[in-house]
Amino acid sequence: MNPSTELRTGDPTGLHRVLDDRVVLPQAAQRLDTRADLWPDEVRVRVERLNLDAASFRQLERTHTKYGETDGAAVRAEVLDIVASRGKMQNPVTGSGGMLVGTVEEVGPDSPLGLAVGDRVATLVSLTLTPLVIEDELASWDGHSEQVPCDGYAVLFGRSIAAVIPDDLDPALSLSVMDVCxxxxxxxxxxxxxxxxxxxxxxxxxxxxxxxxxxxxxxxxxxxxxxxxxxxxxxxxxxxxxxxxxxxxxxxxxxxxxxxxxxxxxxxxxxxxxxxxxxxxxxxxxxxxxxxxxxxxxxxxxxxxxxxxxxxxxxxxxxxxxxxxxxxxxxxxxxxxxxxxxxxxxxxxxxxxxxxxxxx
Missing domain, CATH: 3.40.50.720 (NAD(P)-binding Rossmann-like Domain)
Known part of the structure; x- marks a missing residue:
């Protein structure tokens, strides 16, 4: 394991979650540590939905389309493989990821994000730097939409950004807006x-x-x-x-x-x-x-x-x-x-x- 993961006080950039042999920030890392246990300034979110960014989804869609028909199961399998192998959703071709909606389930004592357990939030940082674990095999997703129903968890760092979802809007609508805000x-x-x-x-x-x-x-x-x-x-x-x-x-x-x-x-x-x-x-x-x-x-x-x-x-x-x-x-x-x-x-x-x- 990279020695940086042993920095139990953590780093607000998430450097302590990087498993690469060289020192890089999480977005540039090949793999992140996805353990559920939190460093003191982190927040864990129970994921409800992923929103794949447009460039990434279109690339996946094109890759798995033959004779004008997209193989949704193949798209789903590739997303699962990316997340399992990298500990985050970062399309290796486009380098991009997306964002997520979920509910805060644990807040570290030193977190500066101002979130509380039970808050429904949309992350405003990319999935390319967010530790992510998918626990339901994306069983409710057909692979034909950028919005991905999902059960799993993600971890936010001290310098991450998240916004509480407004009560007056459909969460799916909020996610679409926050993805490009x-x-x-x-x-x-x-x-x-x-x-x-x-x-x-x-x-x-x-x-x-x-x-x-x-x-x-x-x-x-x-x-x-x-x-x-x-x-x-x-x-x-x-x-x-x-x-x-x-x-x-x-x-x-x-x-x-x-x-x-x-x-x-x-x-x-x-x-x-x-x-x-x-x-x-x-x-x-x-x-x-x-x-x-x-x-x-x-x-x-x-x-x-x-x-x-x-x-x-x-x-x-x-x-x-x-x-x-x-x-x-x-x-x-x-x-x-x-x-x-x-x-x-x-x-x-x-x-x-x-x-x-x-x-x-």
Missing amino acids: GAPALTARVVGEYVDRATLNGTSAPTVTVIGGAGKSGSLSLAAARAAGAARTIGVVPHEAEHDLLAGAGLADAVTIADARDPIALRDAVSAAGGPADVTVVCVDVPGCEGGAILATAEGGTVIFFSMATSFSAAALGAEGLAADVRMLVGNGYVPGHAAYAMELLRADAGVRGLFERRL
Whole structure:
């Protein structure tokens, strides 16, 4: 066993749970210690449901689809194998995981998270760094949905984040929102900076484009951009069905159809819809969207990448090769107050809520 696991006082980052031969943080570890006994600053949660992140689930789905038919049993078996072998849910291909909902069953005496036994919570840290044990073989999951009914337990560290689930919302709906709550919070922050600058300089408020605007993070980001004062919002979707959904939700001033992997088509579609954008938010779960997002953004603008399918080397080298003067931000999923803000958007905007409930 790695000597770090013998640090009985623990480490708030969870370093004491890492079983690798080298010192790495839990997210980078190959395997975590999943013992149920807690270090003093930890919390154990009885898991009710996992929410696999979109990039990970789509990869699993594609891997186990033949002749247009997804083998749900094979998807389930692979998830079980990943968790059993790694002590956490971290897709080895995408590197991503998801989050969970459960009930607090034990709280260490030194835990700083403010949780109590019996609290129903959603974790706001990734499953890629959360010790996890599945005890029911995922018997209630058919392998065809990102939301996974589950019985087992997970462990939160001193620097983990969890939010108590609101009483007025379906837990499955809360989980869907909290899974992507970092996106609207950072979008609001960045758009707010542009609005403040425009007010100071007497210039126009920003145009904001959201690529993947009909998805969970995309719809919330559009709502956040409008609430933060964007002058124009543009939603980009891949096909007519999502165009109709997003247009019907009323979240964007313009909805345009484009393949985000085709940089010229994306640039031209955004331009025709009122772009280029001052702020472009990438919320799609497919690779190869970096160049188009850069081309769709005005000089001096900002691109926020929220997709785990993003190649950050492709983004950096692509911007350099295009001589594009754009600021590029990595959405890390955490902004103070992000969960409460996302819930406010959901409650306040019927269009957002309708899209989320449709996905459930």
